[in-house]
Amino acid sequence: MNVVHHQERLVIETRGRGLTEVTGQVTAVVARSGVETGLAVVYCTHTSASLLIQENADPSASRDLVAWFERLAPDGDPRYTHTLEGEDDMPSHLRASVTRTSETIPVAAGRLVSGRWQGLFLFEHRTAPHGRTLVVHVHGEGQAHG
């Protein structure tokens, strides 16, 4: 066993505002890393999209969550001054500020330790579809694959 640091970039195409599950893609990076015991860090390189870990079983949870964020930081609030890119510009930054730019998940026996009902989601805050870049960094004890 030796210490492995493995890094990949993923580009995720979103369909506009809402959650896109990326658990499968990150799981595949962990498998390619060869890490047995360690950590997986997922980093979102944007300020109008973010990450969170949520219920992955029932789509009603995601719908309610997106609707709640729309009430928390509404589009087009006349108090916003940062409006260059439109009514959804500033609320996108606000929603990103209270969710995560990175998530860190331990790896055990070569797999993410996330709970049965946990999914890792990219949260697109803009109303238009975007290509979003995530950096996945996995490190720990393992066998570097050839």
Next chain:
Amino acid sequence: MNVVHHQERLVIETRGRGLTEVTGQVTAVVARSGVETGLAVVYCTHTSASLLIQENADPSASRDLVAWFERLAPDGDPRYTHTLEGEDDMPSHLRASVTRTSETIPVAAGRLVSGRWQGLFLFEHRTAPHGRTLVVHVHGEGQAHG
């Protein structure tokens, strides 16, 4: 000195909604890891409980914090559609979404570097008591204990 990766699971019994301090249990894992300089990651394997680092001295801070989250994401809001497990189901996911699934704390001289007034808390969002699983992963330079 060599590179150590040390991982343990903790099960925390909560008493229903509110904060349970886990700083002591995590400090004990760091001590058992033998890591001198590195990082401790604490990961919560649930979507209706989460983590945060807060004032550990005055219980009034925790009370006000829990009360504020109850106003931010109220129980029983008629706009929720994800209500299978009751009035506290969806607000639990919402409160988890704006707090943390994981916290990362540097380790120096074999100890967490957290500030004097900082405690690490498990935040139970459901009204009923639950057993909650945390994965603690500590890595860095140290002496692996035999």
Next chain:
Amino acid sequence: MNVVHHQERLVIETRGRGLTEVTGQVTAVVARSGVETGLAVVYCTHTSASLLIQENADPSASRDLVAWFERLAPDGDPRYTHTLEGEDDMPSHLRASVTRTSETIPVAAGRLVSGRWQGLFLFEHRTAPHGRTLVVHVHGEGQAHG
């Protein structure tokens, strides 16, 4: 190449409530660490100041963000009981609870992978200026500098 763990403390003087960009100071720690591929963790040792990654180009985004947090967790709300240090005491803890105590950013080719528009900010929540301590921990594959 060998595994490096490098840790430094930074003291940031804030000018009272608002955002102070610390990307430059953290970038300098990464350079001093000699890490080529790895992770940079920044940890804030306080409960009334926190971290977040936000738009770094347009000051209107920071102004709107600070104003939104003032609406989300207002100063002097009569429902607060934790008021020993004044009207801005409890809202500081609340604002810290929904932003970050730590941020983790991957390092590639010796540099932070943050996006073009991302800045790392220390968010001072108290109205008075404070000296705030950040612990920066960088680890990964690299050449330890002599």
